[in-house]
Amino acid sequence: MRPLKPDLYTVPESPTSVPELLGGRCRCGYVFFPMQSYGCEKCGLTGDAVTAARLPGEGSLTASARVLMHAAKDRTPPFVVVAVRLDSGPVVRSLLDSDRAEQLPIGTRMRGLLAEVGKADDGDVIVDLRFTPVQSA
Numbered sequence: 001m002r003p004l005k006p007d008l009y010t011v012p013e014s015p016t017s018v019p020e021l022l023g024g025r026c027r028c029g030y031v032f033f034p035m036q037s038y039g040c041e042k043c044g045l046t047g048d049a050v051t052a053a054r055l056p057g058e059g060s061l062t063a064s065a066r067v068l069m070h071a072a073k074d075r076t077p078p079f080v081v082v083a084v085r086l087d088s089g090p091v092v093r094s095l096l097d098s099d100r101a102e103q104l105p106i107g108t109r110m111r112g113l114l115a116e117v118g119k120a121d122d123g124d125v126i127v128d129l130r131f132t133p134v135q136s137a
């Protein structure tokens, strides 16, 4: 299994585990995604004040939009774009793991997963981050 964007998230050892997003944390407490080392967007500290942080891929839905037509020929609609506020703070934009005509309510609990998006030349499976609603028990 090979991540499409290895700088953005981890591939957990267990396929049922939630991937972690590779973000950062400032000494002031501000948490951000993706990781960058230019400095804190909130307080301006730079250098060792900003460190890498692994952010659990869990949060709640803040927005979603179903795309029925897309300019890029390699993006086959329909699909659903979601914005998820991670429990650690940052809002990330990604795709829902499957198309869905019915809109999910804002606030729906969401978790990340890695979905197969293609195969490498050597046959290795390429995966990318998606989000799925957490089924309530």
Ligand SMILES: [Zn+2]
Pocket (backbone or CB within 6 Å): 026, 027, 028, 029, 030, 040, 041, 042, 043, 044, 045
């Ligand atoms: Zn800061």
